[in-house]
Amino acid sequence: xxxxxxxxxxxxxxxxxxxxxxxxxxxxxxxxxxxxxxxxxxxxxxxxxxxxxxxxxxxxxxxxxxxxxxxxxxxxxxxxxxxxxxxxxxxxxxxxxxxxx
Numbered sequence: 344x345x346x347x348x349x350x351x352x353x354x355x356x357x358x359x360x361x362x363x364x365x366x367x368x369x370x371x372x373x374x375x376x377x378x379x380x381x382x383x384x385x386x387x388x389x390x391x392x393x394x395x396x397x398x399x400x401x402x403x404x405x406x407x408x409x410x411x412x413x414x415x416x417x418x419x420x421x422x423x424x425x426x427x428x429x430x431x432x433x434x435x436x437x438x439x440x441x442x443x444x
Contacts, residue, residue, distance in 0.1 A: 349416060358417055359417065360403065360406070360417050361417055361421045363422075363425065364402060364417075367402065371395055371398055371399065372391060372395060375391055406420045406421050406424055409423050
């Protein structure tokens with residue numbers, strides 16, 4: 344969706360969860376498959392659905408809370424959340440190796 348469409352929907356009081364969150368389910372399930380393949384443990388469909396529901400619900404709640412906290416759209420709050428997680432990962436792993444070449 345374009346920024347123009349975002350503005351039109353916002354003016355009409357319509358809120359939508361952004362595609363970055365809505366499409367995350369497929370990426371999460373792919374990750375579950377990777378984890379299962381690496382560990383040699385295979386989940387039943389009910390377990391995959393349970394794990395997905397827990398994670399996608401937690402992420403949606405976080406995005407909702409950030410949108411409320413900063414008074415921004417869900418799309419902007421999803422970017423805030425994503426960039427925060429990226430920053431945390433860089434802080435945890437450090438960046439020294441990336442910049443010493």
